[in-house]
Amino acid sequence: MKKSKREKLKAAGWAVGSAQEFLGLSKADAALIEMKLSLSRSLRERRQRRGVSQVELAKRLHSSQSRVAKMEACDPSVSMDLLVSSLLVLGAKPTDLSRTIRT
Amino acid sequence: MKKSKREKLKAAGWAVGSAQEFLGLSKADAALIEMKLSLSRSLRERRQRRGVSQVELAKRLHSSQSRVAKMEACDPSVSMDLLVSSLLVLGAKPTDLSRTIRT
DNA sequence: TGACATTATGTCATATCTGACATATAGTAG
DNA sequence: CTACTATATGTCAGATATGACATAATGTCA
Numbered sequence: 001m002k003k004s005k006r007e008k009l010k011a012a013g014w015a016v017g018s019a020q021e022f023l024g025l026s027k028a029d030a031a032l033i034e035m036k037l038s039l040s041r042s043l044r045e046r047r048q049r050r051g052v053s054q055v056e057l058a059k060r061l062h063s064s065q066s067r068v069a070k071m072e073a074c075d076p077s078v079s080m081d082l083l084v085s086s087l088l089v090l091g092a093k094p095t096d097l098s099r100t101i102r103t
Numbered sequence: 104m105k106k107s108k109r110e111k112l113k114a115a116g117w118a119v120g121s122a123q124e125f126l127g128l129s130k131a132d133a134a135l136i137e138m139k140l141s142l143s144r145s146l147r148e149r150r151q152r153r154g155v156s157q158v159e160l161a162k163r164l165h166s167s168q169s170r171v172a173k174m175e176a177c178d179p180s181v182s183m184d185l186l187v188s189s190l191l192v193l194g195a196k197p198t199d200l201s202r203t204i205r206t
Numbered sequence: 207t208g209a210c211a212t213t214a215t216g217t218c219a220t221a222t223c224t225g226a227c228a229t230a231t232a233g234t235a236g
Numbered sequence: 237c238t239a240c241t242a243t244a245t246g247t248c249a250g251a252t253a254t255g256a257c258a259t260a261a262t263g264t265c266a
Contacts, residue, residue, distance in 0.1 A: 003222065028191035035187065035197065053242060064225050069244055077223060079253090081183045084138065088131035094138065094204055102201035106252065157213060167255050172214055180253060182223095 006033070006076040032080075035101055039083040040074040042100045046090045047072075060089055106179060108132070135183075138204055142186040143177040145203040149193045150175075163192055 005025065025033075047057055047068075054068040061068070071078050071086060087097060108128065128136075150160055150171075157171040164171070174181050174189060190200060 026192075028188055031191050031197065032184070032188050035200075054244095055242075058225090062225085064227080065243075066227080066245075067225060073244075075245095079182060079184055079223060080187060081135070082224080084183060085131055085135050088134050089129075094134065097138075098201045098205035101204065102197055156211080158211090161255090165255085167257080168213075169215075169257080170253095170255060172212095176214075178215095182253060185254080 003076060005029070036078070036080055036083060037074050038100050038103060039080065039087065039097075040072055040078070042092070042096075043083060043087055043090070044072040046087065046092065050090070052090075057086070057090070061086055139181070139183055139186060140177050141203050141206060142183070142190065142200075143175055143181070145195070145199075146186060146190055146193070147175040149190065149195065153193065155193075160189070160193070164189055 047054070054065045054072075058065045058068045067078075067082075068086075071083055084097060087100075092100075150157070157168045157175075161168045161171045170181075170185075171189075174186055187200060190203075195203075
């Protein structure tokens with residue numbers, strides 16, 4: 001998918017599920033975004049449940065607070081690789097990721 | 104994880120599972136690579152099962168044959184996003200991806 | 207053998223992602 | 237109110253991923 005499309009999507013403030021037709025997203029594009037949304041929600045949940053701040057998590061990831069915030073906001077600039085490896089660092093097991101994706 | 108580490112890994116010709124200690128990969132890094140390996144295997148399986156050539160798949164993805172080959176070889180230059188969206192284009196459902204990752 | 211389809215590997219310009227930084231916006235306690 | 241902590245948002249230089257291309261292997265069939 002073109003990056004520009006996702007930017008547009010966010011700019012328009014549409015809920016992802018409902019934007020598919022409007023923006024001409026393919027099923028695959030939409031499904032990918034849904035998956036990333038699930039992962040980002042899961043990330044925030046995990047982090048908060050453990051009482052870890054974005055700053056602390058950023059340190060563990062050798063990243064920055066702003067990037068963590070973007071991850072949790074599912075910013076278009078965030079890759080699935082980053083989401084997944086962050087979850088793994090927070091102790092998520094493949095089983096957990098599997099469940100997150102399916103949901 | 105540093106990209107250089109994965110390059111090194113491939114260069115050394117190690118099976119990923121056994122390379123973790125040797126190259127100082129973190130558990131998270133290793134798990135991420137394992138997941139990508141699973142996805143790439145799944146991609147090749149799906150493609151072949153459907154009798155689709157790499158060239159044909161490349162067209163559907165608006166990509167190139169060489170990139171498809173790299174995906175299936177799990178080349179370090181291939182992102183999880185690309186693997187996943189390719190699988191989705193090949194008709195994989197979130198459930199399928201979920202199963203692939205878990206395994 | 208040759209001709210052809212398929213897959214693999216290497217390179218490169220361009221596009222996208224990333225960490226870092228600045229700064230803004232909550233929220234909370236004193 | 238101020239001071240402090242946490243989170244959000246914008247930007248940018250440098251790092252990484254991508255498609256495209258060339259070319260090399262590998263098959264396959266006649």
